[in-house]
Amino acid sequence: MNKLASFHGSCHCGNLELTFETRLSPGELPVRACSCSFCRSHGARNTSDPKGSIKIAVHDPRQLIRYRFGLKTADFLICGRCGIYVAAVLKAGDRSFATVNINTFDDLDRFKKEPVQANYDNETAAQRIARRQANWTPVISFEEG
Numbered sequence: 001m002n003k004l005a006s007f008h009g010s011c012h013c014g015n016l017e018l019t020f021e022t023r024l025s026p027g028e029l030p031v032r033a034c035s036c037s038f039c040r041s042h043g044a045r046n047t048s049d050p051k052g053s054i055k056i057a058v059h060d061p062r063q064l065i066r067y068r069f070g071l072k073t074a075d076f077l078i079c080g081r082c083g084i085y086v087a088a089v090l091k092a093g094d095r096s097f098a099t100v101n102i103n104t105f106d107d108l109d110r111f112k113k114e115p116v117q118a119n120y121d122n123e124t125a126a127q128r129i130a131r132r133q134a135n136w137t138p139v140i141s142f143e144e145g
Helices: 037-042 125-135
Strands: 005-010 016-022 032-034 053-058 064-067 075-079 085-092 095-101 116-118 137-144
Touching: 016 085, 032 037, 053 085, 053 095, 085 125, 095 125
Parallel strands: 032 116, 053 137
Antiparallel strands: 005 016, 016 053, 064 075, 075 085, 085 095, 095 137
């Protein structure tokens, strides 16, 4: 796939929305199922494209939960109204990078690829940040309100 594809996703109530743009087809995108207790309990299947882009919109910022755990290197964005985890965002200097939970995509049926099990338990904070900067998708817009 060479043309730009756009995938829209949101939490259940629509408060947290995202647009993920990539030149990769759903079959080419990496799909990961992280083994951490947070991702397992949310049934998350995440993807990212370092050559793509993500726009995030939060309609009611009072209902945005930024949850940090473990090494506390990223904010996991959860809607406080409906409880859905939509993305994780790493802020590094003046740039941000994200991985998105494909279970929030409107056209989820296009993503049939089985997730690769991922375990990042042995990473240091510096290693985790470096991996995310190299592999996660650049955030080009994060609007609250």
